[in-house]
Amino acid sequence: MTIAVSAVSKTYRSARGDDVTGLKPVTLSIAEGAFVSVVGRSGCGKSTLLRLLAGLETPSSGGASIGNEKIVRPPASVRYLFQNYSESLLPWKTVGGNIRFGLRHCHGAPPRDVDISSLVEKKLEEVGLSGITERYPAELSGGMQQRVAIARALAANPKVLLLDEPFSAVDALSRANLQDLLLKVWEAHRLTIVFVTHDIDEALYLSDRVVILAPNGGGIQLDVDVDLARPRNQIETRSEPAFLEMRRELLGRVLSAH
Amino acid sequence: MSSSDVFSEAVSPVKKQRSDFLSDSASGFARTFFSSRAFGWTIVLVLLAVWQIVASIYPMPQLPALSDIYRTWVEQVVNGDLIVALADTMRITAIGFVVATVVGIILGFLMGRVTVIWGAAEPSVELVRQIPISALLPLLILYLGIADSFKITIVVLAASFPILLNTFAGARSVSKTMRQTAQTFQLSWLQAQLEIGLPAALPYILVGMRQALGVTLVIAVVTGMLAGNSGIGYYILQAQQVLDIRALFAGILTVAAVGYVLNAIFLVIEHRLTRWRTFSSGQH
Ligand SMILES: Nc1ncnc2c1ncn2[C@@H]1O[C@H](COP(=O)(O)OP(=O)(O)O)[C@@H](O)[C@H]1O
Ligand SMILES: [Mg+2]
Numbered sequence: 001m002t003i004a005v006s007a008v009s010k011t012y013r014s015a016r017g018d019d020v021t022g023l024k025p026v027t028l029s030i031a032e033g034a035f036v037s038v039v040g041r042s043g044c045g046k047s048t049l050l051r052l053l054a055g056l057e058t059p060s061s062g063g064a065s066i067g068n069e070k071i072v073r074p075p076a077s078v079r080y081l082f083q084n085y086s087e088s089l090l091p092w093k094t095v096g097g098n099i100r101f102g103l104r105h106c107h108g109a110p111p112r113d114v115d116i117s118s119l120v121e122k123k124l125e126e127v128g129l130s131g132i133t134e135r136y137p138a139e140l141s142g143g144m145q146q147r148v149a150i151a152r153a154l155a156a157n158p159k160v161l162l163l164d165e166p167f168s169a170v171d172a173l174s175r176a177n178l179q180d181l182l183l184k185v186w187e188a189h190r191l192t193i194v195f196v197t198h199d200i201d202e203a204l205y206l207s208d209r210v211v212i213l214a215p216n217g218g219g220i221q222l223d224v225d226v227d228l229a230r231p232r233n234q235i236e237t238r239s240e241p242a243f244l245e246m247r248r249e250l251l252g253r254v255l256s257a258h
Numbered sequence: 259m260s261s262s263d264v265f266s267e268a269v270s271p272v273k274k275q276r277s278d279f280l281s282d283s284a285s286g287f288a289r290t291f292f293s294s295r296a297f298g299w300t301i302v303l304v305l306l307a308v309w310q311i312v313a314s315i316y317p318m319p320q321l322p323a324l325s326d327i328y329r330t331w332v333e334q335v336v337n338g339d340l341i342v343a344l345a346d347t348m349r350i351t352a353i354g355f356v357v358a359t360v361v362g363i364i365l366g367f368l369m370g371r372v373t374v375i376w377g378a379a380e381p382s383v384e385l386v387r388q389i390p391i392s393a394l395l396p397l398l399i400l401y402l403g404i405a406d407s408f409k410i411t412i413v414v415l416a417a418s419f420p421i422l423l424n425t426f427a428g429a430r431s432v433s434k435t436m437r438q439t440a441q442t443f444q445l446s447w448l449q450a451q452l453e454i455g456l457p458a459a460l461p462y463i464l465v466g467m468r469q470a471l472g473v474t475l476v477i478a479v480v481t482g483m484l485a486g487n488s489g490i491g492y493y494i495l496q497a498q499q500v501l502d503i504r505a506l507f508a509g510i511l512t513v514a515a516v517g518y519v520l521n522a523i524f525l526v527i528e529h530r531l532t533r534w535r536t537f538s539s540g541q542h
Binding site for chain 2: 054055056073074076078079080082084087088090091092093101102105107136138156
């Protein structure tokens, strides 16, 4: 399912009543199965673009579609991982309960004739968690909560995963693990991923393609393909000359933009 | 009514701070004792002991000794007078509480989640809420007489508002992230209310119910006095009229004890149902 974005823009109305540019018109086509990162400074409209794709925001002009379906409400095949993931997990449900929530509200037919509790275990193992089905989200660290949020999204059997700065709040070591975990599930589930981050290294390490947004909702500044070999490796990939070259190039472009 | 109503706040996620007026050198026992309710219960026992001693040394009709009150209490329980009166008040309390709970939760929740219902009901709710129950009494007696329907109506009127207002606040407490989570997982409106709205509102609903529980018992006692035909309120009133001070105290202390027990039971239930909140406030 290709994601097609055609001249989508968003203007917000501020509390004082004047117009705020969220995003100037953006046109973009994301191939099925691609891993695309959206990078840019704070306030450049990354979240706005992602929320438009998620059907959580109505465009002020233009439109986006996924497959043949115009996005007017959250599409059934898409799951969105919120920047404040801890607010997105159901705090009154255990980890197992949260995964079952994902299974219950899944894309396509819900799983049948299977042992739900072993399925829950399996989903958690996939994100590197085990033996915590009876714990409550508030008892977990941020990194673990994020894993549960990913497992819950995967339990819903999506085709597209949208992630808004998912790892910005976790420590560097957990972040590296989470990045590799995300690459693993992307391949295993043949997902299409749109990944928002303000970290160019992270974007390069993960993606097939990096889209840089110009400051203050200025639209697309740069759209580059990343031709680094897969599978990627935290140490090898990050020290490849091609990686360092692209990193230098993109950083320069982002820093000079104003 | 009972003090735990006021002090055991269930809503605030802020961890309760214990008083730290004791120095570090104080022994562990003293520290635990003075910062626990055992301290308060000891004060209660001391006051009761003082009462007993004063009343034994200076016998006076206004202040019977506790031992005498206890004897009267046992008599009244055994001959059934107190039990019958209490059962009647408890019946009014229970019916009123259940009706108020159903009305308060349904109306409060819908007002919080459906804009049209909020717009339609908010003015009426705000207006009725301002009327003191006492101002309605003459009218209600005129319409309903002094039968059970009168008492239950008063109890429901008084108890609905705490439940309604807390449920409303709970229904409004659902965060935008949570609402959008429901949307992205394709929940229907009804599913979102049942799986997200109600559980999110539950801690607030329980606080409202606990406040209402205190109110219902007080009002049920008062309606017994007003109607002057049955219940523990009427029992206390009668005891006063025949100057049976011991029975008067027996009635009062019974109401206090019942109120305390009801609240304690409710706290246990509330804690069970919102166990997950204890984790979020960091009290492992
Ligand atoms: N709900 C909103 N109401 C008004 N302005 C908003 C709203 N959401 C975002 N904006 C504004 O739109 C711009 C882009 O925001 P956002 O997409 O959140 O940026 P980013 O995620 O890249 O930091 C910012 O100037 C922000 O203040
Ligand atoms: Mg953002």
